[in-house]
Amino acid sequence: MYDxxxxxxxxxxxxxxxxxxNKVKEKxxxxxxxxxxxxxxxxxxxxxxxxxxxxxxxxxxWPGEYPYTRGIQPTMYRGRLWTMRQYAGFGSAExxxxxxxxxxxxxxxxxxxxxxxxxxxxxxxxxxxxRGEVGKVGVAIDSxxxxxxxxxxxxxxxxSTSMTINSPAAVLLAMYMAVAEKQGIPMDQINGTxxxxxxxxxxxxxxxxxxxxxxxxxxxxxxxYAGENIPTWNTISISGYHIREAGSTAVQEVAFTLSNAIAYxxxxxxxxxxxxxxxxxxxxxxxxxxxxxxxxxxxxxxxRIWARLMKERFKAKNPRSLMLRFHTQTxxxxxxxxxxxxxxxxxxxxxxxxxxxxxxxxxxNSRDExxxxxSEHSVLLALRTQQVIGYEIGATDTVDPLGGSxxxxxxxxxxxxxVWSYIDKxxxxxxxxxxxxxxxxxxxxxxxxxxxxxxxxxxxxxVVGVNKFTTSSEQPIDLLKMDPATSQRQVERLKxxxxxxxxxKVAESLxxxxxxxxxxxxxxxxxxxxxxAYATLGEICGVLRDVFGEYQxxxxx
Amino acid sequence: MADKPLRVLVGKIGLDGHDRGAKVVAQxxxxxxxxxxYTGLRQTPEQIxxxxxxxxxxxxxxxxxxxxxxxxxxxxxxxxxxxxxxDIIVVVGGIIPREDITYLKEHGVAEVFTPGSxxxxxxxxxxxxxx
Numbered sequence: 001m002y003d004x005x006x007x008x009x010x011x012x013x014x015x016x017x018x019x020x021x022n023k024v025k026e027k028x029x030x031x032x033x034x035x036x037x038x039x040x041x042x043x044x045x046x047x048x049x050x051x052x053x054x055x056x057x058x059x060x061x062w063p064g065e066y067p068y069t070r071g072i073q074p075t076m077y078r079g080r081l082w083t084m085r086q087y088a089g090f091g092s093a094e095x096x097x098x099x100x101x102x103x104x105x106x107x108x109x110x111x112x113x114x115x116x117x118x119x120x121x122x123x124x125x126x127x128x129x130x131r132g133e134v135g136k137v138g139v140a141i142d143s144x145x146x147x148x149x150x151x152x153x154x155x156x157x158x159x160s161t162s163m164t165i166n167s168p169a170a171v172l173l174a175m176y177m178a179v180a181e182k183q184g185i186p187m188d189q190i191n192g193t194x195x196x197x198x199x200x201x202x203x204x205x206x207x208x209x210x211x212x213x214x215x216x217x218x219x220x221x222x223x224x225y226a227g228e229n230i231p232t233w234n235t236i237s238i239s240g241y242h243i244r245e246a247g248s249t250a251v252q253e254v255a256f257t258l259s260n261a262i263a264y265x266x267x268x269x270x271x272x273x274x275x276x277x278x279x280x281x282x283x284x285x286x287x288x289x290x291x292x293x294x295x296x297x298x299x300x301x302x303x304r305i306w307a308r309l310m311k312e313r314f315k316a317k318n319p320r321s322l323m324l325r326f327h328t329q330t331x332x333x334x335x336x337x338x339x340x341x342x343x344x345x346x347x348x349x350x351x352x353x354x355x356x357x358x359x360x361x362x363x364x365n366s367r368d369e370x371x372x373x374x375s376e377h378s379v380l381l382a383l384r385t386q387q388v389i390g391y392e393i394g395a396t397d398t399v400d401p402l403g404g405s406x407x408x409x410x411x412x413x414x415x416x417x418x419v420w421s422y423i424d425k426x427x428x429x430x431x432x433x434x435x436x437x438x439x440x441x442x443x444x445x446x447x448x449x450x451x452x453x454x455x456x457x458x459x460x461x462x463v464v465g466v467n468k469f470t471t472s473s474e475q476p477i478d479l480l481k482m483d484p485a486t487s488q489r490q491v492e493r494l495k496x497x498x499x500x501x502x503x504x505k506v507a508e509s510l511x512x513x514x515x516x517x518x519x520x521x522x523x524x525x526x527x528x529x530x531x532x533a534y535a536t537l538g539e540i541c542g543v544l545r546d547v548f549g550e551y552q553x554x555x556x557x
Numbered sequence: 558m559a560d561k562p563l564r565v566l567v568g569k570i571g572l573d574g575h576d577r578g579a580k581v582v583a584q585x586x587x588x589x590x591x592x593x594x595y596t597g598l599r600q601t602p603e604q605i606x607x608x609x610x611x612x613x614x615x616x617x618x619x620x621x622x623x624x625x626x627x628x629x630x631x632x633x634x635x636x637x638x639x640x641x642x643x644d645i646i647v648v649v650g651g652i653i654p655r656e657d658i659t660y661l662k663e664h665g666v667a668e669v670f671t672p673g674s675x676x677x678x679x680x681x682x683x684x685x686x687x688x
Contacts, residue, residue: 117572117623129601132628133572206574206598246577333577337652337671370672372654373624446580453581457675466673479654482624555597 014049036294037249037448040414046406054409059304063399067307069300069412070400071358072323077396083361084386085162087329089114089138090373091486093149096139100154102376108383110361111154111192112162114138115172120207122168122541125490134487137373138164142494143536147175148182157185161192162237162327162361167209169196170218170524171540174531177230193234193283193327196222199260199432200239202551203441204246209541212433214548218523219264220271223278225524234283236264237327244287245333247449250298251415253287255422256432256441258305262423263432265314275314279321288350288357289331295350296402297411299326299357304412305419328354329363335370339465340477343367348385355389356402362386372479439554494536501534509533510543517547563687565616566609568596570630573623578650578672582618585676586683602632609637609645616683621651626661634665646686650674
């Protein structure tokens with residue numbers, strides 16, 4: 001944009017300014033060196049010279065155009081705001097159904113189901129290992145009977161539902177389909193997402209059941225089945241969220257997530273699927289952490305890398321295959337038990353970074369989540385935070401408002417480069433599955449987590465209320481109280497379901513599932529049949545545990 | 558300071574998979590010169606007690622963020638008592654509401670560390686308790 005003569009002038013002007021700057025610094029030294037978690041030392045100011053030879057069309061282009069750095073749609077939030085989707089679930093299906101309907105009444109636009117740990121690990125509520133866990137971190141779902149109650153009076157053709165379920169994703173998806181069918185809704189009109197991202201469970205979240213190879217088969221089965229039967233369903237939400245919560249840096253979050261994504265794409269292609277058949281239904285899930293500009297740049301960089309990967313490496317042709325669509329949740333690990341009201345501010349800034357980064361849906365954490373599951377009042381405040389961002393502050397009026405910022409573009413480029421170098425490293429190891437099996441990814445995350453903790457303890461990294469501006473007089477806040485009888489009631493309902501159903505049908509469907517699991521058929525139809533016969537989650541996963549075996553965590557410690 | 562290093566078991570009880578805190582604490586204890594046995598995920602109370610006795614530890618550090626602490630932690634203290642091993646101190650870290658902390662401490666837990674606690678505090682507490 002500048003001809004040579006003007007460029008010379010610019011260099012001269014900058015030189016003069018730098019001299020001035022150095023004099024100021026001599027007199028008034030800066031407080032510290034400023035750097036990102038991923039070790040980039042930040043300049044005090046960025047300028048046109050940082051974007052010399054910047055290729056606008058190659059790196060940015062317009063919103064809705066390859067490589068989608070500026071957003072996946074031309075109008076973004078001017079057309080439609082992101083989906084406000086609060087992750088919720090606790091206790092029984094009745095209690096959660098009530099919370100869902102409350103949230104929808106308050107203007108929430110999508111559902112997000114949190115399941116309890118026994119459900120996530122494929123145990124029925126009366127399993128010995130479910131002790132103390134039933135209905136705790138989410139709702140307990142043992143059979144189709146529970147899913148019917150969970151979605152009671154919620155029109156499944158009008159809401160989209162995200163389900164945080166991984167190892168038993170096929171079973172919960174089958175239950176959801178069965179309920180939709182009972183509501184009389186055609187299968188091409190149900191919308192939603194299953195997380196279904198097993199690889200990150202081995203490194204970060206821990207709700208694995210089966211070994212990696214068998215888990216990958218289930219995932220590819222879902223891709224194939226959904227492509228034909230529930231075409232608008234997002235078959236996976238490839239998640240960096242939990243990788244970041246486990247302590248990774250922003251760069252590692254994107255790098256490990258996209259490496260996992262590469263593994264899924266390769267597995268599906270290897271199973272004979274055409275990339276454009278399933279890639280448009282892949283979705284992503286990222287964390288919105290505290291470093292405001294780094295996060296915005298992270299989201300933009302992730303979109304650009306994915307587009308290039310899909311186009312250049314996997315030769316995808318459908319533009320939808322190239323678009324990285326993502327859900328965001330604010331960072332749970334940044335919430336503090338100390339002075340919990342401060343969390344409201346943290347969440348607001350994190351949420352704003354997700355919006356400026358172009359998220360498709362968003363969950364804002366509640367202020368009390370370092371203390372307990374959120375109360376209804378806290379959840380409402382969190383939702384209102386999104387509504388303020390969406391409707392009051394003008395952040396949504398312009399698409400990618402920070403596009404072209406010298407700083408944000410420099411950061412975006414930096415993150416992109418660092419992510420590519422991780423992806424190369426993981427390719428050299430032999431891909432994400434190998435890198436997980438040999439512990440590389442776990443070690444990288446662990447060392448970042450430890451470094452961060454040390455920085456907080458040395459007050460190199462300030463956390464307000466924790467290592468600075470602390471107070472000794474904490475105001476207690478009202479926390480959600482769990483009904484201790486929930487677990488008992490859940491177990492009783494489960495027993496009743498087991499009594500009431502047609503036992504012959506259950507046994508037969510489980511037997512057929514076993515045979516299919518031993519062979520190579522797509523398992524979805526068999527699971528659907530078992531679910532409709534009211535076989536329980538524990539029974540279905542039990543059959544698969546028998547055939548597939550269970551993953552044994554390796555302790556790289 | 559004692560000649561023999563302190564032996565500590567760090568464990569995740571229940572089905573909760575959030576092991577960031579447990580691993581960070583385990584590494585910090587190790588860096589502070591203690592011998593750490595890290596159990597990994599999905600330990601039952603029975604497994605924790607068995608490992609603790611086998612490994613002859615002086616401290617059990619339990620991490621739990623799932624809310625199942627009230628059901629899973631008191632049995633551990635109880636089993637230690639039955640095995641005449643009440644001298645093993647039990648510390649807990651995780652998302653634990655205030656009134657549950659009071660209950661757990663009344664039922665034999667030495668200390669509870671919530672999010673935001675520093676590893677220095679945890680190390681300091683263990684050393685004070687055992688010296």
